[in-house]
Amino acid sequence: MVTVRVNVSLKPSLLDSAGRTVANSLKSLEFSEVEGVRIGKTITLELEKYDEARVKSMCEKLLANPVIEDYAIEVVE
Template identity: 50%
Template sequence: MRARIFIRLKEGVLDVQGQVVQRALRNLGFEEVENVRIGKLIEMELSNGEEGRIRDMCERMLANPVVEDYEIVIEDGEG
Protein backbone atom coordinates (compact mmCIF):
# COMPACT_ATOMS: atom_id res chain seq x y z
CA MET A 1 0.00 0.00 0.00
CA ARG A 2 1.22 3.46 -0.83
CA ALA A 3 0.43 6.84 0.63
CA ARG A 4 1.18 10.33 -0.54
CA ILE A 5 1.16 13.13 1.94
CA PHE A 6 1.01 16.71 0.75
CA ILE A 7 2.21 19.27 3.26
CA ARG A 8 1.41 22.90 2.62
CA LEU A 9 1.95 26.14 4.50
CA LYS A 10 -1.36 27.35 5.87
CA GLU A 11 -3.10 30.21 4.16
CA GLY A 12 -2.01 33.42 5.80
CA VAL A 13 1.52 32.16 6.41
CA LEU A 14 3.88 34.09 4.18
CA ASP A 15 5.62 31.75 1.72
CA VAL A 16 8.78 33.61 0.75
CA GLN A 17 10.06 30.77 -1.44
CA GLY A 18 6.80 30.82 -3.39
CA GLN A 19 7.09 34.58 -3.91
CA VAL A 20 10.64 34.31 -5.22
CA VAL A 21 9.70 31.50 -7.61
CA GLN A 22 6.70 33.46 -8.87
CA ARG A 23 8.90 36.48 -9.58
CA ALA A 24 11.48 34.30 -11.33
CA LEU A 25 8.80 32.69 -13.49
CA ARG A 26 7.54 36.14 -14.49
CA ASN A 27 11.07 37.15 -15.37
CA LEU A 28 11.20 34.07 -17.60
CA GLY A 29 8.18 35.41 -19.47
CA PHE A 30 5.42 33.48 -17.70
CA GLU A 31 3.43 36.61 -16.76
CA GLU A 32 0.29 34.55 -16.20
CA VAL A 33 1.66 33.19 -12.91
CA GLU A 34 -0.20 35.07 -10.20
CA ASN A 35 0.63 33.17 -7.06
CA VAL A 36 2.99 30.32 -6.13
CA ARG A 37 2.96 28.30 -2.91
CA ILE A 38 5.63 25.69 -2.28
CA GLY A 39 4.98 22.62 -0.15
CA LYS A 40 6.32 19.14 0.38
CA LEU A 41 5.33 15.74 -0.96
CA ILE A 42 6.10 12.70 1.16
CA GLU A 43 5.60 9.29 -0.44
CA MET A 44 5.65 6.16 1.64
CA GLU A 45 5.03 2.48 1.28
CA LEU A 46 3.20 0.83 4.15
CA SER A 47 2.16 -2.62 5.27
CA ASN A 48 -0.96 -1.05 6.75
CA GLY A 49 -2.66 1.92 5.13
CA GLU A 50 -4.90 2.85 8.04
CA GLU A 51 -5.55 6.54 7.57
CA GLY A 52 -5.83 7.27 11.28
CA ARG A 53 -2.27 6.11 11.81
CA ILE A 54 -0.95 8.23 8.94
CA ARG A 55 -2.84 11.20 10.37
CA ASP A 56 -1.12 10.52 13.67
CA MET A 57 2.28 10.55 11.89
CA CYS A 58 1.41 13.93 10.39
CA GLU A 59 0.25 15.44 13.67
CA ARG A 60 3.22 14.18 15.65
CA MET A 61 6.05 14.61 13.22
CA LEU A 62 5.56 15.02 9.47
CA ALA A 63 3.72 18.34 9.62
CA ASN A 64 3.88 21.25 12.02
CA PRO A 65 0.21 21.93 12.76
CA VAL A 66 1.01 25.52 13.82
CA VAL A 67 1.93 26.55 10.28
CA GLU A 68 1.18 23.61 7.97
CA ASP A 69 -1.83 21.71 6.65
CA TYR A 70 -1.58 18.19 5.33
CA GLU A 71 -3.55 16.03 2.94
CA ILE A 72 -3.31 12.25 2.78
CA VAL A 73 -3.91 10.31 -0.43
CA ILE A 74 -3.91 6.53 -0.08
CA GLU A 75 -3.40 4.43 -3.17
CA ASP A 76 -4.81 0.92 -2.86
CA GLY A 77 -3.68 -2.14 -4.71
CA GLU A 78 -0.40 -3.92 -5.10
CA GLY A 79 2.37 -1.40 -5.30
Protein backbone atom coordinates (compact mmCIF):
# COMPACT_ATOMS: atom_id res chain seq x y z
CA MET A 1 0.00 0.00 0.00
CA VAL A 2 1.13 3.54 -0.73
CA THR A 3 0.13 6.60 1.23
CA VAL A 4 -0.16 9.75 -0.84
CA ARG A 5 -0.90 13.22 0.48
CA VAL A 6 -2.64 15.77 -1.68
CA ASN A 7 -2.26 19.32 -0.43
CA VAL A 8 -4.94 21.60 -1.77
CA SER A 9 -4.61 25.36 -1.38
CA LEU A 10 -6.55 28.38 -2.54
CA LYS A 11 -4.84 30.19 -5.40
CA PRO A 12 -2.63 32.97 -3.98
CA SER A 13 -4.61 35.64 -5.84
CA LEU A 14 -7.80 34.80 -3.94
CA LEU A 15 -8.71 36.18 -0.54
CA ASP A 16 -8.60 33.43 2.10
CA SER A 17 -11.11 34.93 4.51
CA ALA A 18 -10.63 32.16 7.10
CA GLY A 19 -6.86 32.62 6.95
CA ARG A 20 -7.28 36.35 7.46
CA THR A 21 -9.40 35.74 10.55
CA VAL A 22 -6.82 33.33 11.99
CA ALA A 23 -4.04 35.84 11.28
CA ASN A 24 -5.94 38.50 13.24
CA SER A 25 -6.43 36.06 16.09
CA LEU A 26 -2.73 35.18 16.19
CA LYS A 27 -1.90 38.88 16.27
CA SER A 28 -4.27 39.37 19.18
CA LEU A 29 -2.30 36.63 20.98
CA GLU A 30 0.73 38.89 20.53
CA PHE A 31 2.33 36.94 17.68
CA SER A 32 3.03 40.24 16.02
CA GLU A 33 5.37 38.68 13.45
CA VAL A 34 2.40 37.11 11.63
CA GLU A 35 1.97 38.80 8.28
CA GLY A 36 -0.43 36.36 6.71
CA VAL A 37 -2.11 33.01 7.13
CA ARG A 38 -3.54 30.79 4.45
CA ILE A 39 -5.44 27.61 5.22
CA GLY A 40 -5.38 24.67 2.87
CA LYS A 41 -6.40 21.09 3.30
CA THR A 42 -4.61 17.79 3.24
CA ILE A 43 -6.26 14.77 1.70
CA THR A 44 -4.53 11.50 2.54
CA LEU A 45 -5.07 8.71 0.04
CA GLU A 46 -4.27 5.09 0.67
CA LEU A 47 -3.63 3.42 -2.64
CA GLU A 48 -3.03 -0.11 -3.73
CA LYS A 49 -0.33 1.27 -6.01
CA TYR A 50 0.85 4.74 -6.99
CA ASP A 51 0.34 6.02 -10.50
CA GLU A 52 1.04 9.73 -10.72
CA ALA A 53 -1.16 10.30 -13.74
CA ARG A 54 -4.12 8.68 -12.00
CA VAL A 55 -3.67 10.73 -8.83
CA LYS A 56 -3.45 13.89 -10.95
CA SER A 57 -6.66 12.84 -12.61
CA MET A 58 -8.30 12.41 -9.17
CA CYS A 59 -7.19 15.93 -8.29
CA GLU A 60 -8.49 17.43 -11.50
CA LYS A 61 -11.78 15.55 -11.53
CA LEU A 62 -12.75 15.96 -7.89
CA LEU A 63 -10.20 16.73 -5.18
CA ALA A 64 -9.31 20.25 -6.36
CA ASN A 65 -11.21 22.85 -8.35
CA PRO A 66 -8.74 24.35 -10.84
CA VAL A 67 -10.77 27.57 -10.96
CA ILE A 68 -9.84 28.42 -7.39
CA GLU A 69 -7.30 25.90 -6.11
CA ASP A 70 -3.79 24.58 -6.64
CA TYR A 71 -2.71 21.13 -5.56
CA ALA A 72 0.53 19.34 -4.77
CA ILE A 73 1.03 15.58 -4.57
CA GLU A 74 3.37 14.08 -2.03
CA VAL A 75 4.14 10.35 -1.81
CA VAL A 76 4.61 9.57 1.86
CA GLU A 77 5.60 5.92 1.84
